Amino acid sequence: xxxxxxxxxxxxxxxxxxxxxxxNYSSSVSVYLFWYVQYPNQGLQLLLKYLSGSTxxxxxxxxxxxxxxxxxxxxxRKPSVHISDTAEYFCAVSDRGGNTxxxxxxxxxxxxxKP
Amino acid sequence: xxxxxxxPKFRILKIGQSMTLQCAQDMNHNYMYWYRQDPGMGLKLIxxxxxxxxxxxxxxxxxxxVSRSTTEDFPLRLELAAPSxxxxxxxxxxxxxxxxxxxxxxxxxxxxxx
Numbered sequence: 348x349x350x351x352x353x354x355x356x357x358x359x360x361x362x363x364x365x366x367x368x369x370x371n372y373s374s375s376v377s378v379y380l381f382w383y384v385q386y387p388n389q390g391l392q393l394l395l396k397y398l399s400g401s402t403x404x405x406x407x408x409x410x411x412x413x414x415x416x417x418x419x420x421x422x423x424r425k426p427s428v429h430i431s432d433t434a435e436y437f438c439a440v441s442d443r444g445g446n447t448x449x450x451x452x453x454x455x456x457x458x459x460x461k462p
Numbered sequence: 463x464x465x466x467x468x469x470p471k472f473r474i475l476k477i478g479q480s481m482t483l484q485c486a487q488d489m490n491h492n493y494m495y496w497y498r499q500d501p502g503m504g505l506k507l508i509x510x511x512x513x514x515x516x517x518x519x520x521x522x523x524x525x526x527x528v529s530r531s532t533t534e535d536f537p538l539r540l541e542l543a544a545p546s547x548x549x550x551x552x553x554x555x556x557x558x559x560x561x562x563x564x565x566x567x568x569x570x571x572x573x574x575x576x
């Protein structure tokens with residue numbers, strides 16, 4: 348079984364400041380790792396994913412995430428945020444050996460970018 | 463391509479009523495999913511389907527039913543609605559295995575049961 352914990356429910360930050368959204372996971376099997384973003388009143392869309400290889404993954408809109416196997420973490424970062432980054436962010440995992448594509452989501456982190 | 467579409471966008475039900483949430487995708491994806499999103503709880507998988515005629519339960523299937531007669535459509539049925547089913551419901555689809563494929567989400571249906 349897998350579980351995902353997002354360590355902060357809300358992260359307020361000023362525009363142009365850096366931000367880190369934290370994600371830890373627990374799993375008895377190997378997993379793929381994802382970050383999805385949900386803008387207000389919209390569905391989720393993929394920001395980035397880690398499959399294998401380099402532990403630093405770059406995604407859309409200037410976001411990146413780093414996979415740390417020893418700490419079972421997959422934290423999301425952006426060096427300079429914009430007002431338009433205000434949204435809810437979800438970390439998720441899926442079973443590498445599975446064939447259903449099922450995702451296990453964290454509770455979500457609301458990023459509030461202030462002017 | 464319209465992607466994943468969901469209807470209705472909003473609905474208020476009385477306790478004990480039934481309804482069907484509609485979901486359709488035009489990307490020829492075999493895999494489709496229904497999630498519910500509750501505040502502070504993330505998304506929980508209700509049911510999923512790996513192809514027409516094949517469905518299976520997710521984490522929170524009680525009180526719901528699904529069918530998949532075509533590749534495009536994956537309706538979610540609520541029987542005997544209860545206040546605990548007040549939530550936002552998202553439908554998603556993805557390409558076939560393996561499980562690293564991106565899921566594409568619809569805009570959601572906000573359901574209130576009073």
